[in-house]
Amino acid sequence: MSDRPDFQPSTLVIHSNRSYEKQSNSILFPIHQTATYIHESVGVTKGYGYSRGANPTVNALEQAIAAIEGTEYALCFRSGMSAITTLCLALLKAGDHVILSDVIYGGTARLFHQVLENFAVEYTYADTSSVEATEQAIRPNTRLIFIETPANPTLKLSDVRAIADLAHSHENILLAVDNTFLTPLLQNCLSLGADISMLSTTKYIDGHNATIGGSLATNNAEHTERLRFVRKIIGSIASPFDAWLTLQGVKTLPARLAMHCSHAGQIAKWLEDHPRVARVYYPGLDSFPQKALAEKQQKAFGGMLSFELKASTEDSLHFIEALKLCTCAESLGSVETLITNPATASHCDIPLETRQRLGISDHLIRLSVGLEAPQDLIADFEQAFARIFPTT
Numbered sequence: 001m002s003d004r005p006d007f008q009p010s011t012l013v014i015h016s017n018r019s020y021e022k023q024s025n026s027i028l029f030p031i032h033q034t035a036t037y038i039h040e041s042v043g044v045t046k047g048y049g050y051s052r053g054a055n056p057t058v059n060a061l062e063q064a065i066a067a068i069e070g071t072e073y074a075l076c077f078r079s080g081m082s083a084i085t086t087l088c089l090a091l092l093k094a095g096d097h098v099i100l101s102d103v104i105y106g107g108t109a110r111l112f113h114q115v116l117e118n119f120a121v122e123y124t125y126a127d128t129s130s131v132e133a134t135e136q137a138i139r140p141n142t143r144l145i146f147i148e149t150p151a152n153p154t155l156k157l158s159d160v161r162a163i164a165d166l167a168h169s170h171e172n173i174l175l176a177v178d179n180t181f182l183t184p185l186l187q188n189c190l191s192l193g194a195d196i197s198m199l200s201t202t203k204y205i206d207g208h209n210a211t212i213g214g215s216l217a218t219n220n221a222e223h224t225e226r227l228r229f230v231r232k233i234i235g236s237i238a239s240p241f242d243a244w245l246t247l248q249g250v251k252t253l254p255a256r257l258a259m260h261c262s263h264a265g266q267i268a269k270w271l272e273d274h275p276r277v278a279r280v281y282y283p284g285l286d287s288f289p290q291k292a293l294a295e296k297q298q299k300a301f302g303g304m305l306s307f308e309l310k311a312s313t314e315d316s317l318h319f320i321e322a323l324k325l326c327t328c329a330e331s332l333g334s335v336e337t338l339i340t341n342p343a344t345a346s347h348c349d350i351p352l353e354t355r356q357r358l359g360i361s362d363h364l365i366r367l368s369v370g371l372e373a374p375q376d377l378i379a380d381f382e383q384a385f386a387r388i389f390p391t392t
């Protein structure tokens, strides 16, 4: 956005969408809850024709997302999955090949496996934490590399810069990154060389479990045009009300992320030192094998961690059930601390053998560390440990 002043992201998320509504001078951008727009004379509009194509409140959110992405363009969608679906429908055709990170969001895997496969879009998984393995997966018809870093739920990292260089050393291969776990404030994928940054705004961007939404950001005008066109055709644009709620959430994103990272760092250390904990996966820990890569491409280590107890799967699940403050629920990135068992939730339809190869054990526990006081969360873990393992 060429008229965007040169402010820091924490300023831009608050002021990029200030209201210029003259009737009342409301400080918040209004919800334009409308299906259509009046023509001033036949065929003459103010740029808005029908809300399946564009809507001012959605546009305000897009400006805020573009501000934090540092991109020329951002588009908002009804869900993270509809952002990915629109991306695939807009930029792929039958016969094209896509490389996916082997550890990836379950919905993304299902989209390729159970939907796009019917439309003759080819895909293969690669261990994108290895540039060599990714390179070996490239075929003459590869058009897109779609990676997730840190990956859900093992937090395995892929080197965005190296994979972007690999993609761009071939004609016609784009790199898209699902950056939901960190957001562009903690990992700016476009500046690391990616072509498209994808977010499930449901998570940290909204931050309050109030909406389902997604976004795509890019500096490519042609891709934006095509994505906007397909979004209008299939009707995957965000709703005005969801966009408005997300606009309120994004204003506190910088403040929330700082707390999420600080709390997650404290909980990760505490868990790692606990005698009943076998292993903690958190990129900020010295024990994390890819800590150096995290330091290179991330501005902080994020609010997500996973861990395994020295216990059976059954006892691990009982441990989750014994927690009182941490809430067992899908999703992540909200003010509430959320805990899941990926093997029975998000990754339940991945065959056991594959899950084991990818390091997603049946007793792995994923934690999205919220904004509650860390000592209260630790006290909750302590009471759950005492209840499930009375002898330690």
Ligand SMILES: *Cc1c(COP(=O)(O)O)cnc(C)c1O
Residues within 6 Å of the ligand: 079, 080, 081, 082, 105, 107, 148, 152, 178, 180, 181, 200, 201, 202, 203, 212, 213, 214
């Ligand atoms: C939640 C999530 C998605 C899908 O987003 P929805 O908003 O639920 O459609 C995609 N990728 C990751 C990493 C996610 O966590």
